[in-house]
Amino acid sequence: MWRELAPLGRNEDSGGYRRYAWTAADTDCRAWFRAQAEARGLAVETDRNGNQWAWLGDPLAAGAVVTGSHLDSVPDGGAFDGPLGVVSSFAALDELRRRGAEFVRPLAITNFGDEEGARFGLACVGSRLAAGQLTVEAAHRLRDADGITLPQAMEAAGHDPGALGPDPERLARIGAFVELHVEQGRALDLTGDPVGIASAIWPHGRWRFDFRGEANHAGTTRLADRRDPMLTYAETVLAARREAELAGAVATFGKVAVEPNGVNAIPSLVRGWLDSRAADQDTLDTVVAGIEQAAREHAARTGVDLDVVRESFTPEIAFGHALRDEIGALLKGSANRDTGHDIPVLGTGAGHDAGILSASVPTAMLFVRNPTGISHSPAEHADENDCAAGVTALADVLEGLACR
Known part of the structure; x- marks a missing residue:
C-alpha cells in the first residue's frame, strides 16, 4: 500500500x-x-x-x-x-x-x-x-x-x-x-x-496580519521617506519568536504575500499569516496579544497601517x-x-x-x-x-x- x-x-x-x-x-x-x-x-x-x-x-x-x-x-x-x-x-x-x-x-x-x-x-x-x-x-x-x-x-x-x-x-x-x-x-x-x-x-489559531505602506522606487526613495511595510513585518516576525519563547508556546509566520512583489520596488502591502499554539488558552491569548502590540507599535513609528484578522481558531x-x-x-x-x-x-x-x-x-x-x-x-x-x-x-x- x-x-x-x-x-x-x-x-x-x-x-x-x-x-x-x-x-x-x-x-x-x-x-x-x-x-x-x-x-x-x-x-x-x-x-x-x-x-x-x-x-x-x-x-x-x-x-x-x-x-x-x-x-x-x-x-x-x-x-x-x-x-x-x-x-x-x-x-x-x-x-x-x-x-x-x-x-x-x-x-x-x-x-x-x-x-x-x-x-x-x-x-x-x-x-x-x-x-x-x-x-x-x-x-x-x-x-x-x-x-x-x-x-x-x-x-x-x-x-x-x-x-x-x-x-x-x-x-x-x-x-x-x-x-x-x-x-x-x-x-x-x-x-x-x-x-x-x-x-x-x-488551543491554536491562524491570524492574518496586513501591513499597508506606500509603494515606491527602491533605488531613488530615501530611507527616511519610506513607509515600508516589510520592515514592520520583519519586526513582527521577531516579536513572535520572543513572545512565544517567553511563554513556553510556539508562534510562526510561515506564509507571506507581497505586493507589488518586485525586486526594485518598496512594497505597498505585506500580508503575513501567524500560526500560534500553546498548552492553555490564557498563554495563547497572551502570546498573540503581545505579538499584535509589538506590530502596532512599530507600524505607528514607521507610518504603516495594520489590520489583524483571526481566520481560524480551535480551543x-x-x-x-x-x-x-x-x-x-x-x-x-x-x-x-x-x-x-x-x-x-x-x-x-x-x-x-x-x-x-x-x-x-x-x-x-x-x-x-x-x-x-x-x-x-x-x-x-x-x-x-x-x-x-x-x-x-x-x-x-x-x-x-x-x-x-
Whole structure:
C-alpha cells in the first residue's frame, strides 16, 4: 500500500507532497482509497462534504467504530502526516481478519477531505462541515490563491457542492472514532516508546496580519521617506519568536504575500499569516496579544497601517478520559505487546480531524514515534518497525471496541 500511494502528488524537485484539496493529486489519492477499500470488500461512499467512508457492516447501524485520517498535505509536506493513519487502518483490518476476529459492530475507515487547509486556508474543512463547526455560507466564501471558491473546486472535481452541510445523523451512529497519526514531535523518541496515546490538542489559531505602506522606487526613495511595510513585518516576525519563547508556546509566520512583489520596488502591502499554539488558552491569548502590540507599535513609528484578522481558531480539546483509558487498558493488556507498562499519554500542538469530531463523537488518538520530530517536511519519517507496531496497536484497539 505504501509503495502504491507514495508517488501520488509528489513533487520531483522538492521531494515533498502537494496533495491539495480537489486537485488532480487529491483525485488520485481518492481513487487509491476506493481501490484499497473495494479490494477488501468494503462498501465505499463519499458524503455530502467530500469525506470518504469505507464500510464493513451496516453503515446505518448504531455504535459504529471508525478509524482513519486524511490523505491531503501541506505544501511540500511529508509522506506520513495523514496517510500513515489511512494505510494503517487498512492494514489493521487485514490483521484482524488474519486473527479471525468476529465483528459485532460496523467498522468504517475514513479519508477526511482538506484536513491541512493548504488550498483554502482553513484546516479540517471536511470534518468541520460534518460536525457543524463550519457553516455552509462560510464554506462557500472560501477561496484559493487563484480566486477559485470551494464550491467551484468541488464541482470541477466532480463532486456536488450543493449538499454541503452538517451531518448529525451520520455522526450520531458512530460509537467511537480512533485516529492513528505520526507524532509531530519527539516525545515518544525521548521515552523510547513506539506508540503513544493523545491526551489533548493545544488551543491554536491562524491570524492574518496586513501591513499597508506606500509603494515606491527602491533605488531613488530615501530611507527616511519610506513607509515600508516589510520592515514592520520583519519586526513582527521577531516579536513572535520572543513572545512565544517567553511563554513556553510556539508562534510562526510561515506564509507571506507581497505586493507589488518586485525586486526594485518598496512594497505597498505585506500580508503575513501567524500560526500560534500553546498548552492553555490564557498563554495563547497572551502570546498573540503581545505579538499584535509589538506590530502596532512599530507600524505607528514607521507610518504603516495594520489590520489583524483571526481566520481560524480551535480551543483546547481534551480527549474523553473514558475512551482514552479503555484504549490504554486494551494496549497494556494486549498479548501482542512485549511490555506490560502503561502506554505514554501526551499532548500535542497539532490539530487533527479527531479534535474536530471530539465535540460530537467519543474520540481518541494513537501516535507513532517520529525519531526526528520533523513534520510538514519531506524529512518527516517513521521507522518501518514502529509503523508495524502502530498497526498492531490499532488492531488491538479496534478488536477491543468492535469485536467484543
